[in-house]
Amino acid sequence: MDERIYEMFREIGRDLYVADMVSSHGGNMSIRLGDRVVIKRRGAMLGRLKPHDLIETGLEKNDSGVALASTELLIHRTIYQMTPALAIVHCHPRSAIAFSLSRDEIVPIDNEASYLLKKVPVIWEEFASGSPEMAKHLAETLAQYKIVMLRGHGSFAIGQTLDEAFHWSSTLEESCQIAVAAKIINEPFLEYRGMSEGYAKW
Amino acid sequence: MHGWAGKILDVNLTTRAIQTRALDETSARLFLGGRGLGARLLWDEVGAGIDPLSPENVLIFTTGPLTATGYQTSNRFSVSTKSPLTGTILDANSGGYWGMQFKRAGYDALIVRGRAETPVYLEIKPSGITFHDAQTLWGKRVRATTHALGQNNHKRNVLCIGPAGENCSRIAAIMNDGERALARGGAGAVMGSKNLKAIVVEGNTRPEIVNQELFKFMLYETRKLLRASPLTSQALPEFGTSVVMNIVNTIGALPTRNFQQSQFEAGRAEAIAGETLTEKYLVKNAACWACPIGCTRISKTARGEGEGPEYETLWAFGAQCGIDDLPAIIEANSICNDLGLDTISAGSTIGCAMELTERGLLDSDLRFGRADLLAPTLEAMGARRGIGAELADGSARLAKQFGAPELSMSVKGLEMPAYDPRGMQGQGLLYATSNRGACHMRGNMLGLEVLGLPKLIDRFQVQGKSSFVILHQNSAAAIDSLVICKFTNMGVAEEYFARVLTAVTGIPYATGELIRVGERVWNLERLYNLREGFTRADDTLPPRLLNDAVTEGPSQGWVAKLEPMLQEYYRVRGWDAQGVPKPRKLKELGLDSCVVQ
Numbered sequence: 004m005d006e007r008i009y010e011m012f013r014e015i016g017r018d019l020y021v022a023d024m025v026s027s028h029g030g031n032m033s034i035r036l037g038d039r040v041v042i043k044r045r046g047a048m049l050g051r052l053k054p055h056d057l058i059e060t061g062l063e064k065n066d067s068g069v070a071l072a073s074t075e076l077l078i079h080r081t082i083y084q085m086t087p088a089l090a091i092v093h094c095h096p097r098s099a100i101a102f103s104l105s106r107d108e109i110v111p112i113d114n115e116a117s118y119l120l121k122k123v124p125v126i127w128e129e130f131a132s133g134s135p136e137m138a139k140h141l142a143e144t145l146a147q148y149k150i151v152m153l154r155g156h157g158s159f160a161i162g163q164t165l166d167e168a169f170h171w172s173s174t175l176e177e178s179c180q181i182a183v184a185a186k187i188i189n190e191p192f193l194e195y196r197g198m199s200e201g202y203a204k205w
Numbered sequence: 206m207h208g209w210a211g212k213i214l215d216v217n218l219t220t221r222a223i224q225t226r227a228l229d230e231t232s233a234r235l236f237l238g239g240r241g242l243g244a245r246l247l248w249d250e251v252g253a254g255i256d257p258l259s260p261e262n263v264l265i266f267t268t269g270p271l272t273a274t275g276y277q278t279s280n281r282f283s284v285s286t287k288s289p290l291t292g293t294i295l296d297a298n299s300g301g302y303w304g305m306q307f308k309r310a311g312y313d314a315l316i317v318r319g320r321a322e323t324p325v326y327l328e329i330k331p332s333g334i335t336f337h338d339a340q341t342l343w344g345k346r347v348r349a350t351t352h353a354l355g356q357n358n359h360k361r362n363v364l365c366i367g368p369a370g371e372n373c374s375r376i377a378a379i380m381n382d383g384e385r386a387l388a389r390g391g392a393g394a395v396m397g398s399k400n401l402k403a404i405v406v407e408g409n410t411r412p413e414i415v416n417q418e419l420f421k422f423m424l425y426e427t428r429k430l431l432r433a434s435p436l437t438s439q440a441l442p443e444f445g446t447s448v449v450m451n452i453v454n455t456i457g458a459l460p461t462r463n464f465q466q467s468q469f470e471a472g473r474a475e476a477i478a479g480e481t482l483t484e485k486y487l488v489k490n491a492a493c494w495a496c497p498i499g500c501t502r503i504s505k506t507a508r509g510e511g512e513g514p515e516y517e518t519l520w521a522f523g524a525q526c527g528i529d530d531l532p533a534i535i536e537a538n539s540i541c542n543d544l545g546l547d548t549i550s551a552g553s554t555i556g557c558a559m560e561l562t563e564r565g566l567l568d569s570d571l572r573f574g575r576a577d578l579l580a581p582t583l584e585a586m587g588a589r590r591g592i593g594a595e596l597a598d599g600s601a602r603l604a605k606q607f608g609a610p611e612l613s614m615s616v617k618g619l620e621m622p623a624y625d626p627r628g629m630q631g632q633g634l635l636y637a638t639s640n641r642g643a644c645h646m647r648g649n650m651l652g653l654e655v656l657g658l659p660k661l662i663d664r665f666q667v668q669g670k671s672s673f674v675i676l677h678q679n680s681a682a683a684i685d686s687l688v689i690c691k692f693t694n695m696g697v698a699e700e701y702f703a704r705v706l707t708a709v710t711g712i713p714y715a716t717g718e719l720i721r722v723g724e725r726v727w728n729l730e731r732l733y734n735l736r737e738g739f740t741r742a743d744d745t746l747p748p749r750l751l752n753d754a755v756t757e758g759p760s761q762g763w764v765a766k767l768e769p770m771l772q773e774y775y776r777v778r779g780w781d782a783q784g785v786p787k788p789r790k791l792k793e794l795g796l797d798s799c800v801v802q
Contacts, residue, residue: 007663036669037773087679087699087720089672118429146717149700163653163673166660197429201422205704 004057008034008041013052015165016043019094020050024176030094030157031073032165035083038062042072042079074133078159081138086146088161092168095157096176098183099123103152109175110203112185116178117196120150121205123175127154150175207415208270208710209233213246214312214334216327218399219260219319223334228313234712235795238269238313240296241686241726243285246314247294248729248799253736257289257391258373258398260320266307266364266404267315269688273308274412276420276705277427277697278690280305280494287737288390289398290375290550290599291618291642294733295390298688300493301382303362309408317401326354326365326403339402343371346543351383354405358382358494365403366393367545369587373397374597376550380542384512385493388547390619390641391599415711423705427697431497434696436656441500441692442490444479446516449651451478454524456655456664457760458628460621461524462573463556464614464749467625468758469524476529477519486535498692506532514538514548517645520623521552526559527573537579544587550599553620555582557600557613558592566607567595611748616643617739626750626767628760629654631670634770635678637744640730646691648677658695667766671774676720682730683723725794728778728786736801741784744771 015032019025030049033042040062043049047056060068060076062083069076079091102109102125109123124144128137141159144151150160150171158175162168185192196202206228215224236245243265255261265285272279282304288295307315310329317327324339342350347367354363362382369377370393377393378386387393414420431437440448453459454474457467468474475481486506492499502513514522514535522534541548559575561567569592571578585593595603600620604613614621619642626633631650636643645651652658653673662673680699684691687702694702703719706712734743745751750765775782779790791797 005666005668007666008669034669035672037671037777039669086717087676089676118433121426146715147700147703162659163676164660164662170660198422198425201419201426204419204422 004041004054004059009054009057011165012043012057015092015169016049016052018169019092020048022173022176024094024096024172025049026095031075032090032092032168033073033079034090034165035062035088040076040079040083042076044071045073077133077135078138078141081142082145082159082161085142086161088145089163090161090165090168092160092165092172093157094172096172096179098179099152099158099175100155102179102182103154108203109152109179111178111182112192113178113181114196116174117199117202119174120171120178121202122148123150123152124148125152125154206230206233207413208274208706209238210308210311210313210410210412212312213314213316214329215316215318216334217319218317218321218325218401221336233270233313235722235725237683237686237722238272239267239281239283239298239686239688240285240682241722242269242314243267243283243296244294244726244729244733246316247285247287248733250316251287253738255287257287257292257395260318260399262287262395264317264392264395264399265314266317268304268308268313269686270706270710271687271689272412273305274414274420274709275495276424276689276709277431278493278496278498278693280496281688281690282307283685283688284379284387284392286392286395288641289373289394290391292737293617293641293739294730295392295641296685297379297387297389297392298685299381299385299387300496300690301362301385302358302494303364303381303385303406304688305494306362306406306408308412309410310406311408311410315404317399320398321400324400324402326405327401328405330407331409342402344368347380347545348383348543350403351380354403356383361405361407363403363405366396367543367587369544369546369597370394370397372587372589372597374546374586374589375602376547376554376597376599378545378547380545384542386542386547389549389644393545412709414709416708419704419708423701423708427693427701428497431693431696436658437498437692437696441498444483445490445500445502447479447482447514447519449516450474450519451480452655453624455759456628457755457758458625458655459520459524460614460623460625462527463525463560463612464625464747465560467628467755467760469529473529474524477523477531477534479516481531482519486531493690496690500692504535506535508532508536509539511539511542513542517623518548518552521549521556522579524623525552525556526579528576528579530576533576533579537583540580540583544583546583546587549622550620551583551586553614554596554600554603555579557604558596560612561604561607561609564609566609614747614749616746617743619643624651625755625760626746626765627755627763629664630667630766630770631664631674633746633750633765633767634670634674634774637746637767637771638674638678638774640727640734646681648674648681650674650677652695653677659698665763667770668773670770671777674774675777678727679720679723681723682726683719686722686726721794725796728790728794728796729799731786732796732799732801735785744784
């Protein structure tokens with residue numbers, strides 16, 4: 004494995020943990036390298052990634068790597084097959100998960116997330132997150148949005164790089180934390196954005 | 206159909222027959238317009254083995270579903286033909302006003318076929334389409350022709366060739382609105398071979414937009430993003446495209462003296478960079494129709510005033526020729542625009558001639574640094590006179606003729622632009638696989654490998670680089686099919702374009718589907734080249750870049766590591782080891798009817 008690829012995983016993984024966006028063993032991430040996928044090892048801690056925690060396997064073809072890869076490998080593969088993504092970050096942003104429990108979409112009210120994300124859909128499936136149904140549903144949604152929430156579970160963000168997918172993830176969580184703070188303050192919202200009605204229709 | 210005009214105009218110069226036919230709706234959905242629609246039409250129109258300069262070749266001018274809608278940079282149009290320079294499929298696109306006006310004339314495409322007996326020009330107006338005698342215009346330069354035919358940016362727009370096109374220089378451009386160029390690959394020579402001097406358009410229709418509410422929101426958001434991006438709101442308007450000159454030189458990826466070095470010496474790149482151009486010679490910036498960026502330079506020297514030069518031009522007549530005389534480069538650019546010559550190929554060919562001369566293979570005065578010879582050499586090229594006759598068909602033919610084909614810095618015969626692949630590995634793969642030959646507009650790794658757009662990746666990384674290259678090639682093909690300017694993409698991502706397309710046409714396009722259109726176009730272009738006999742062996746770089754490591758600077762020790770990237774590229778594309786798209790891939794893209802025998 005190229006040392007630079009490990010460095011990238013290690014830094015983003017550490018940042019996700021430090022930012023409270025994953026628990027000790029939660030979340031995962033991957034990149035697409037041509038027809039190969041590099042993904043976090045099953046059970047590895049994002050905040051303490053070692054070189055052997057990165058597993059390389061085929062984008063379509065199985066090999067021994069699948070025995071070691073994250074349980075959500077199927078989702079990652081499906082996303083790569085159905086979208087232009089070259090990197091995926093899956094994490095458990097707490098405020099965003101809280102909002103996902105009562106909403107079908109999260110429409111940011113802060114400037115940064117309005118600007119970058121417009122709207123984040125919330126999806127759910129009866130089956131577990133590693134199921135083919137969920138993988139397909141998620142990938143179809145990510146063909147139109149760069150970050151999607153799984154209700155009560157967490158976010159999946161795509162980008163050309165891990166850096167970019169992490170950017171969307173942290174922007175969503177920041178936005179949700181601001182929304183929580185605004186609810187606590189509980190004062191009338193003063194709209195400051197032009198054509199803001201467009202965000203909900205994004 | 207919304208977004209498309211729904212009509213193709215078909216003009217036969219031999220018989221003077223004019224026909225209008227309906228645009229096939231399926232083709233429109235699958236290929237959109239511009240480069241994509243051009244490729245689809247060319248596949249049927251020009252079969253294998255046709256001489257590009259014969260009457261059997263066609264010129265296909267296309268607009269796209271976004272053209273003339275008023276969306277930011279929706280001014281562009283495209284020309285598709287078989288290239289007389291490379292023998293590959295060719296498309297070139299251009300901004301300005303002509304494309305907007307042609308769409309307003311009510312057409313998605315114009316196919317020009319045959320050859321006129323004597324020079325003519327074509328006039329397309331709401332009142333009708335007419336042929337005019339152009340014998341008095343033949344021999345005139347581009348600015349004089351454009352003026353004589355009544356160019357008026359918002360009402361009447363002129364597209365024409367200059368003397369270079371008339372003389373069938375294989376690096377001749379087609380020019381529109383006076384100074385804009387469909388530059389690369391020699392489309393101007395095809396137009397010259399048909400005795401077609403100009404096409405004048407006047408239009409009065411407006412494209413219909415299905416979802417006005419979404420369209421207005423997208424206009425608003427796009428304006429916001431373009432204003433927020435320092436690249437599109439400050440760097441490009443203030444310095445033009447040559448804002449990247451110092452950046453590319455600093456990292457050791459500025460090809461110098463025919464790619465013998467990858468850095469121009471201290472102070473010399475600065476002398477031809479955007480900052481110097483703005484400080485000393487810029488009169489003002491200007492913009493194409495519906496463009497809020499305004500990267501166009503209006504420059505003035507003691508010898509005249511005109512549009513440009515662009516970064517690639519400053520490099521081609523600058524570092525590539527070992528020249529840092531900015532007024533001489535500005536003049537060279539102006540001469541090329543007036544003769545109708547592609548500045549990249551012209552400058553790179555002169556650089557090649559300089560190396561041939563210095564190595565004793567060509568008997569000429571051309572030597573690196575001879576700024577005084579740029580203007581007379583270009584004039585000679587346009588007229589096919591003296592040394593110019595040797596250079597007028599590009600560096601590949603020149604270098605081969607004088608016994609050193611390896612000194613042509615080209616891929617498939619098209620001269621490479623201003624990035625040294627040894628310092629930008631992804632750019633090397635991009636050049637090697639580009640369907641029209643080495644090109645920085647068929648995807649560009651400058652954003653990812655240098656500017657950090659959207660995020661910075663390692664420019665020397667080899668493993669996995671094909672994924673980035675393919676994504677950007679597909680994206681570029683989609684943008685070229687919409688047709689809008691790629692500089693918009695420096696501030697606005699593809700998800701916006703997909704939504705604008707949805708708003709205009711009423712057909713839901715997800716981001717992934719838009720990129721898939723680009724993939725379809727790319728594969729069809731590949732099939733076209735395979736049908737013409739191109740093989741894996743043509744997906745390569747000049748030996749210098751593969752074998753000679755950079756000797757100093759930030760890219761020291763690097764060669765272009767093409768082979769591992771290329772193997773990975775074919776696999777990821779769904780092609781076999783010889784670079785032939787597999788049946789499964791073609792079926793997936795809806796191209797299974799396009800068979801290469």
